[in-house]
Amino acid sequence: MPADATLFSRRDAGRLLLAAGVAAALPGRAVAAGPGNRVVCVSKQINEFIFDIGAQSHLVARDLTSIYPPQITRLPSVGYHRALSAEGIISMRPSVLLTDGNVGPDPVLAQVRSVGIPVQTMAPGDTPETAQALMLKLGAYFGRQAAAKAVVARWQAGMKAALGEMARYARGPHPRVLMIHFGQIGNSYLGLSRGGPADQIVRWAGGVNALDQVGGMARLTPEIIARCAPDIIIATDVGFDRYGSAAKFRDLPGVALTPAAKSLRIHRIFETEIMYFSPRTPASLRKIAGWLHPAR
Amino acid sequence: MGRLSWMQIHVLLACALLGALLLSLSVGSFYFPPEEIFRFVRHGLGIAPVAPEEGLDLNVFVTLRLPRVLLCGVTGATLGLSGALMQGLFRNPIVEPGLAGTSSGAALGASLMFVFGNTALAFTSPLGTAAVPVMAFLGGFLATLLVYRIATLFGHTDVLALLLAGIAVNALCNAGTGFLSYIARDPQARNITFWNLGTFTTADWRGSLLVTAIFVPCLVFILRRGKDLNALMLGEDDAAYIGFDPDRLVFRLLVLNTLIVSVATAMVGVIAFVGLIVPHMMRLLRSSDYRFLLPASALSGALLMEAIDVVARLVIRPAELPVGIITALIGAPIFLWILLAYRRRIAS
Numbered sequence: 001m002p003a004d005a006t007l008f009s010r011r012d013a014g015r016l017l018l019a020a021g022v023a024a025a026l027p028g029r030a031v032a033a034g035p036g037n038r039v040v041c042v043s044k045q046i047n048e049f050i051f052d053i054g055a056q057s058h059l060v061a062r063d064l065t066s067i068y069p070p071q072i073t074r075l076p077s078v079g080y081h082r083a084l085s086a087e088g089i090i091s092m093r094p095s096v097l098l099t100d101g102n103v104g105p106d107p108v109l110a111q112v113r114s115v116g117i118p119v120q121t122m123a124p125g126d127t128p129e130t131a132q133a134l135m136l137k138l139g140a141y142f143g144r145q146a147a148a149k150a151v152v153a154r155w156q157a158g159m160k161a162a163l164g165e166m167a168r169y170a171r172g173p174h175p176r177v178l179m180i181h182f183g184q185i186g187n188s189y190l191g192l193s194r195g196g197p198a199d200q201i202v203r204w205a206g207g208v209n210a211l212d213q214v215g216g217m218a219r220l221t222p223e224i225i226a227r228c229a230p231d232i233i234i235a236t237d238v239g240f241d242r243y244g245s246a247a248k249f250r251d252l253p254g255v256a257l258t259p260a261a262k263s264l265r266i267h268r269i270f271e272t273e274i275m276y277f278s279p280r281t282p283a284s285l286r287k288i289a290g291w292l293h294p295a296r
Numbered sequence: 297m298g299r300l301s302w303m304q305i306h307v308l309l310a311c312a313l314l315g316a317l318l319l320s321l322s323v324g325s326f327y328f329p330p331e332e333i334f335r336f337v338r339h340g341l342g343i344a345p346v347a348p349e350e351g352l353d354l355n356v357f358v359t360l361r362l363p364r365v366l367l368c369g370v371t372g373a374t375l376g377l378s379g380a381l382m383q384g385l386f387r388n389p390i391v392e393p394g395l396a397g398t399s400s401g402a403a404l405g406a407s408l409m410f411v412f413g414n415t416a417l418a419f420t421s422p423l424g425t426a427a428v429p430v431m432a433f434l435g436g437f438l439a440t441l442l443v444y445r446i447a448t449l450f451g452h453t454d455v456l457a458l459l460l461a462g463i464a465v466n467a468l469c470n471a472g473t474g475f476l477s478y479i480a481r482d483p484q485a486r487n488i489t490f491w492n493l494g495t496f497t498t499a500d501w502r503g504s505l506l507v508t509a510i511f512v513p514c515l516v517f518i519l520r521r522g523k524d525l526n527a528l529m530l531g532e533d534d535a536a537y538i539g540f541d542p543d544r545l546v547f548r549l550l551v552l553n554t555l556i557v558s559v560a561t562a563m564v565g566v567i568a569f570v571g572l573i574v575p576h577m578m579r580l581l582r583s584s585d586y587r588f589l590l591p592a593s594a595l596s597g598a599l600l601m602e603a604i605d606v607v608a609r610l611v612i613r614p615a616e617l618p619v620g621i622i623t624a625l626i627g628a629p630i631f632l633w634i635l636l637a638y639r640r641r642i643a644s
Contacts, residue, residue: 083490084497085495085616087325087364088325090326090352091614106425106428107500108498
């Protein structure tokens with residue numbers, strides 16, 4: 001028996017070596033490896049999710065727009081996610097570059113790959129379900145399935161409870177909401193159109209998007225703002241903070257002519273609370289519903 | 297400087313450029329000390345392979361840093377040379393490579409690609425990431441040809457008409473780019489903005505070698521026309537008396553100029569100011585003689601561009617600034633300083 005056992009294990013070892021050799025010869029066929037412990041992630045949503053599942057110790061760098069949770073800002077930034085430099089990313093010696101697909105300039109991903117650094121693109125989709133699937137995918141990727149499942153379970157329960165509370169606003173009235181976002185690159189104010197996460201959150205909260213354009217963002221002019229006649233204006237942080245208060249925000253041309261300005265129903269929200277779905281969505285939904293229906 | 301001969305100034309500039317090239321090869325998000333670069337060279341020559349743990353550094357040096365430094369130098373030389381050439385051809389000191397429509401045409405071509413790349417221009421998808429440079433080149437080249445066509449319509453190259461047509465075509469192309477960035481949805485609009493600021497981050501061997509292969513023969517041809525350009529300074533009619541055909545010379549030089557500027561702009565985006573200030577710096581430094589000015593402008597254009605790219609890579613490491621921002625930030629004060637020094641010298 002001992003002799004047999006030795007023989008068997010030798011044969012086994014031989015098979016293992018052969019398999020390892022084949023795997024090494026066919027790197028493309030290898031099973032998707034884990035992220036390693038030096039992850040550079042250039043997506044604000046994925047970065048937030050990585051913190052949610054407690055995998056942040058893997059991160060070594062972020063992009064400029066990843067500022068939530070606040071402790072992520074201690075990590076170095078490799079620049080704006082649409083104006084990246086391959087060398088800057090590679091200098092962090094990443095085990096993987098994680099993106100949501102929204103990166104530029106075009107050649108940067110190929111450049112990063114060309115020096116042998118894997119690039120992993122995970123699209124978040126634009127529904128709560130696809131975002132939750134992304135959370136689970138990240139859990140599997142970082143080996144934190146249990147944490148991801150727990151986060152998603154809490155998130156789903158939170159959504160269910162919050163949506164339950166919203167039922168009473170279904171009948172109306174449906175206040176008109178204009179969501180104003182300051183685009184730093186174009187230095188212009190943009191309106192969040194119908195179809196995205198922000199629009200969905202407002203609809204759940206019993207409001208109606210004052211902009212009727214579908215998809216993306218619309219450039220706002222004073223006349224468009226006035227014509228939208230919103231009852232409530234929700235401004236994202238950077239644009240709101242340029243004015244500093246709801247009263248001063250009325251100085252933005254066109255705003256003074258709206259019902260929202262007359263009743264001073266102008267509110268500030270963090271961009272990351274409404275631009276994508278996250279475990280914070282139920283809380284954001286309640287906050288916005290509170291602004292839309294203050295009396296109820 | 298006044299006591300140095302032209303040749304001595306050229307040699308000094310070449311030495312400074314060599315230093316800038318070495319510095320540019322060395323610093324950035326990755327720092328390659330000179331001894332490491334020396335090891336890479338020995339590795340490349342097959343003398344002594346580098347240690348496996350240096351594999352990533354070697355990879356970055358060879359696939360990212362080297363082509364970038366090459367592209368940056370050639371682009372700077374292109375802009376400097378082109379500025380000197382065009383100021384000569386147009387006999388106008390405010391002319392720069394962008395004036396004949398090249399930069400704005402290229403920007404329009406690139407913007408079309410950014411906005412319609414997935415829809416109306418989807419047939420360009422086999423080009424992959426080369427689609428933007430190809431469209432930019434076409435835009436730049438076509439816009440400049442339009443300017444020349446207008447200027448040569450009645451058989452004679454009219455320099456003033458060329459200048460004015462350039463201004464009009466620029467305005468037209470800028471309007472097109474403006475319209476596109478206005479109708480563009482995020483993130484296309486941001487691509488247009490960043491492209492208009494210029495960057496060398498996208499450099500690869502294919503692009504850098506293409507730009508170099510086109511630049512070098514054009515450079516040789518243009519440098520040999522220094523004497524003719526001096527004659528042209530007398531005015532086109534007087535130049536004709538000296539015994540050459542100014543129309544043909546102007547046309548040939550302009551076509552070559554368009555080619556090198558379009559190709560470089562297509563690769564790196566719009567980089568303003570270098571082509572304007574570099575030739576003037578050289579004029580103020582020594583002489584307006586084109587036998588001096590053309591090589592000096594090419595050398596110092598490359599020198600300035602390398603220095604600017606080093607700054608772009610270092611200030612917000614590991615991120616980078618677009619070079620177009622720094623060309624103005626650094627170039628303008630240097631230019632003003634030289635201008636003031638020159639005026640002080642004249643006054644005293």
